[in-house]
Amino acid sequence: MTELRYGDDPEPPEPFPAGPLYVPVRPGPSGYAVRLFRTPPGARTAVGFTSVPRLTAALGPGHAFIRLAGTELRTLTAPLGVTVLTVDPQFTAPAPAPLPAPAATRAPRIARIA
Template sequence: MTHLSEDDAGPDEARPAGLLCVPVRSGPVGDMLRLFRTPLGGRTAVGFTNEQRLTAVLGPTQQHVELSASALRGLTAPLGVTELTIDPQLAAAPVAALGDPSAWQGCRASAASRAAHLPTG
């Protein structure tokens, strides 16, 4: 996985070449870029060097468009997103994929029980 930001690129540094497979979602007026979060919570655009890598991380139903890294940066910069992640290896499941919230009751009760035994002060 490669993280690139506007400040990272020097004139002699290697950059990903060619088009990237960029995840999108359907919106009311067409496709919209999907933005993601880094492990530290920052926003990042994501691109994959081939469709197989995109499918391995985001699944076979994930829609995508092909864009150059510079075009992707141009689309996300006005949104304040300056980081670009190439070929991430892991993506968390969407919240909706976690199932029925009523099944989480045991987890909540267990966490509350553990918290009750923590020292205070």
């Protein structure tokens, strides 16, 4: 049998870190729930960060997280139909600015032509 070289390997090693990830969570009715995000095309994705500073840079300070291995995170989100795992996302949208208060509207004036 011929040994495949790294570049010829049809299934290269998983590109994600082997160690635990810092996974953002939100409080739920039964404790904490893993937060799911969307990719730019709109697919749902689970997100993990390799360090707390990276999580803080993307989501802001004080965000709750748990530590999970990538395989555990995939297993946890697979029943929800989430097949994508994003590690250390670098591009995030800024928080939306509050909408300005609507201006007071007046009823249109109807002019009578005599």
